[in-house]
Every structure is written in structure tokens, then in C-alpha cells.
Amino acid sequence: MCRALMYLGQTVSLYDLLYKTDASLVKQSYDPRYMHGMQNLAGFGMSVWSQQFSDVEKPLLFKSIALPFYDKNLESIANKVKGECLLAHVRGMPYEGDQLGMRNVISQQNLHPFVFEDTNVVLAHNGAISNMDILKTALISEIKPQYFSQIKGSTDTEWLYALFLSRLPSLTPNLKEMIQAVFDSLEILRNMRNERGISSFSPINLFITDGQRLIATRYVMDYGHYVPGIMDAHLAYHSLWYTLGKAYTGAGEHYEMRGYPEKSSIIVSSEPLTIDPSSWIKVPEYSLLAVERDGDTLDLQIFDVDL
DSSP states (O other): OEEEEEEEEEEEEHIIIOOOOOTHHHHTTTTTHHHEEEOOSSSEEEEOOOSSSTTTTTEEEEEESOTTTTHHHHHHHHHHHHHHHEEEOOOOOSSSSOOOTBOOSGGGGSSSOOOOTTOOEEEEEEEETTHHHHEEEEEEEEGGGHHHTOOOOOHHHHHHHHHHHHOEEEEEEEEHHHHHHHHHHHHHHHHEEEEEEESSSSEEEEEOOOOOEEEEEEEEETTOOOOOOOGGGGSSOOOOOEEEEEEEOOEEEEOOSSSOOOEEEEEEEOOOSSSTTTTTTEEESEEEEEEEETTEEEEEEEOOOOO
């Protein structure tokens, strides 16, 4: 099981988001309370949008197969960089063996988030699509050539990202178009699985942003249909949480989103970034959360995913 978080809002230090809290994303990657039988040791990646950058439309992309809690380059960048939007991901994989019909490879090419040329829409994934090796052949016809040619790794996520981009009507989509592309992509996957008799459990918690909008899904195909040898981490419905307010501040275990009902900053995360979850809200199962800037305010909507 991977770990991911997205942030959109007022300018914030990356170090505050990634390191400082008592259950920060970096701490979740090694703390036994959060490992759930998985290694969150398969690499770290992030995309960051900041008014500090010369090109504010394009994100800084950082990926490393180094363990995030030992990665001094990551720590140095986080200490120096502030931003208004972040998508960060710690890749997890089982301790051994092939799981859900996929081969696990630790490499730069397989690290999330994914971003192709000529777009600033990025995507990360917490979950696993079963029997993806079978589905890839069928997916080729649904992916535009300019995106198919950019697939470099072996993950299910990169193929899903290419499928999602192929459903967008332009390189600069609005929120409604991005939401529809998510629904269309999931429907294509669902139909392909049905046609091939694939019904094994496949969690698809997506994290998508372009620096101005966020989309996250809490969704699973065929929940409860488990394959032999499935890990304990996949027996429960993968979680998704958010916290909304004016600014995320504090120290250690006392970090929280302050200033609500002002809605100018949001964190969406696979798990709360604090051991005390009282300031966090769990996203319902089979849901899509969408957030967009409206001036200094964030507009949040939650949709049912009924596929």
C-alpha cells in the first residue's frame, strides 16, 4: 500500500507538510504503525507548484529511489522550498513475490507522480489494478499515440495515467473535463475486466492535480473478491482523508488546519498526518473529491462513483 498527499492553498513550507507532524508522510514510510505488512521503501516522488519558480504553470518534479527518511537531498529541498500546491507519493510494495498479477520493480521510471510532456496534469495512485498484464494489450487501442509512446515503466498506474490523459479534450482541461475523464477511464477499465472475467479486488485511489485543481478518488473494483495470498493491507477499504481551513500550522502532534470556516487551504491524504485524527474528515467509500480555486477560496465537491 502506497502513501500519498495533496495540498492546495496558501504558501506553505514543504518541510511542514512532509516532515514536521507526528504522523507525517515521511514518518509513515518507516513507522510500524503505518506499514500494514508493506515496504514503503520503493521510492519517493513529488510535484510542486510555487510562485517562487520561473515558470509558475509547470511543477518541479522530484523522484528518488532513496529511502525518504534517509534522503538528505529531499530534506534539503523541503527545507528551502515553499509552494501553493503539492502532490507527494511514497511507493509501497509487498515484501516478496508477485501480487495481484503484477511484477514489482523498483526504478525511477516506476515512481509516482507521473507527468508526460506537454501537460502539467500529474497523477499518483494508492492501490493496485489486478491482472494489469492482461489488460494492457486491450488498453493500447484506448490510449492516444502521443501518450502511449511516453510510457517508460512497468506500473499499472502509468498506463492508467495515459488512459486518463487520452480522455481529456485538451492539454488544459477544466475541472469538469478532468472529472469526466476519471469516470470514463474507470468505466473503460470496468468493461475490459468484465469482458475478460477479471473480478479480483482492485483499489484505485487516485490523486490528480494541475496546480489549481485537485481530484482524489476513494474507489475499489470488486471489493471483497480476494485472490489467494492477498496481503492484510489490502483486506480493508483503502482510506482517504482531508482537512480544510485557512492554514496548516502547529508543532508536532498539535498540527492542525486552523481558521475554519475560511476555506483557503486543503490537504488530501491517504492517512491523516497527525496521530489524532479529530481535525480530519474521512472521504466516503465510492467517492470522488474535487477541489478548485475560486479567487482566495477553495470550492470542494464530493461525487458518488457508481460504476
